[in-house]
Amino acid sequence: MTFKITGIPQSVCTLRVLEVLAEKGVTDFELYKPNMAAKEHKTKAHTDKQPFGVIPILEDDGFTLYESRAICRYLAIKYGSQGTPLVPVQDDNKGWALFEQFASVEATHFDAFANLICMQKVFNPMKGFPTDQGVLEFAIDGLIGKLAIFDVILGKQAYMGGENFSLIDIFYMPLTSLLFKAGNGDLIENLPNVNAWWQKVSTRESWQKVTQA
Amino acid sequence: MTFKITGIPQSVCTLRVLEVLAEKGVTDFELYKPNMAAKEHKTKAHTDKQPFGVIPILEDDGFTLYESRAICRYLAIKYGSQGTPLVPVQDDNKGWALFEQFASVEATHFDAFANLICMQKVFNPMKGFPTDQGVLEFAIDGLIGKLAIFDVILGKQAYMGGENFSLIDIFYMPLTSLLFKAGNGDLIENLPNVNAWWQKVSTRESWQKVTQA
Known part of the structure; x- marks a missing residue:
């Protein structure tokens, strides 16, 4: 039985999951696109599976999982033996510890701010809410x-998680891309090493494929 | 050789680590308290180990690790066979997937906002910076x-990570405690299930011990 992803390819969090699947060469899954305009993600059928009323959701043979980074980890391990290795090998305790260090760096030092910028400059205008200039400047x-x-x-180090491309890079990619769409790509381009990293990861075949789909 | 933690017990992120060690019954470690008033955490000796210039840092037989949640995970696995079980067993893939789901819920849906509140109401006044009322209200x-x-x-479910007390609860505890000190404990107390959870976890012997030290 193949698994099901509920999400839309334009969504930052769904893109994380689709990029993992592209790197792993997994194509035999169902992508169910909820009707966001009709607020399908706020219905009881959806929030019974995802209480925050957002996407994506993974359903795999009766097992339901939400939060994109958790879904990415689950799939990277499930398809560990194929495609690009995206996580350390299972019993490499120090390798995992450094993976967790850089995973936490992404959540704490990047997402917390980049998400606020994209919320104020992209998501709020999309939803008809005003941009909070104070929050935007703070972020x-x-x-x-x-x-x-x-x-x-x-x-x-060459990548966000160490010397090799990994799940950690994928965690950053959708929101970094959206920073450019928000008009703040200069924050990335102004820094030589950050910019070199972005050039490397955003030109990967997998990323070109999922973002042009 | 015992390991070394660089941090201060009053710090939110150091407290996470100390609470893990208390639950594990680990006492044979060195707690090195940097002189924060003299900005020791901004010196090159410190930022060579922790580039963001914050605490805590773990040093274990030549292995250096930062980000409190990564240190907590590393210690929970290193001392897996003693004290309270805080993470799933190693090969329980679905157990780990749900652990990661709830770990991500903490970082994305709690820390991102609670940290802003505590920054504006506790850390900024402590450092002599003004409180940004707009950011505070948003948070x-x-x-x-x-x-x-x-x-x-x-x-x-009884706990933040599922039916049992786990590392996920510990991730929440220091910042939840600080919300009370910030004068926003009502956000917790007003919600019956959140409040019941907080009463359960904050009365644990380990927490009483580390917060009264």
Whole structure:
């Protein structure tokens, strides 16, 4: 039995999952696209599976999972033996510890700010809500400070999770791409090592494929 | 050789690590308290180990690790055979997937907002920076919306990670405690299931011990 992903390819969080599947060469799954305009993701049928009323959701033979990073991890391990290796091998405790370190860096030092920027400049206008200029300025200032440190880290390692492309890079990619659409791509381009990383990961065949679908 | 934690017990992120060690019954470690007032955490010796210039840092026989949640995971696995079980067993793939789901819920739906509140109401005044009222109101509104959903989740499961106390609860505890110190404990107390969870976890012997140290 193949599995089902509920989500839309334009969504930051769904894109994370689709990029994992593209790197793994997995194509035999169902992508169910809920009617977001009709607020299908706010119906009881949806929130029974995803209480926050967002996407994506994974359903695999009776097992339901939400939160894109958790779904990405699950799929990276489920398809561990094929495509690009995206996580450390199972019993590499120190490898996993560093993976978790950089996973936490993404959530704490990047997503927390980049998400606020995209919320104010992309999602709010899309939903007809006003942009909160104060929150936007706070988030841009915060992200600038953090990205300067990312540039130091990426001066010492080739990818966000270490020397190899991994799930950690995929965690960053959709929101980094959206920063460009939000008109804040200069935050990435102004930093030589961050920009070099973005050029490397965003030109991957998998990413070209999922973002042009 | 015992390991070394660089951090201070009053710090949200150091407390996470100390609570894990208390639940595991680990006492043979060195707690090195950097001189935060003298900005020791901004010196090159510190940022060579922790590029963001914050605490805590773990050093274990030449292995250096930062980000509190990564350190907590590393220690929970290293001391897996003693004290309270805090993570799923190694080969339980679905157990880990749900663990990762709820770990991501903490980072995305709780920390992102609770941290902003504590930044504006506790850390900024401590550092002599002004409180940004706009950011504070945005964060409180956001957290109220999320906590209502946490109350639904905690109506169906006893703890933040499922039916048992786990690392996921520990991820929440220091910042939840600080919300009370920030004067926003009502956000927790107003929700019956969230409040019942907080009463359960905050009265644990381990937590009483590390917060009264």
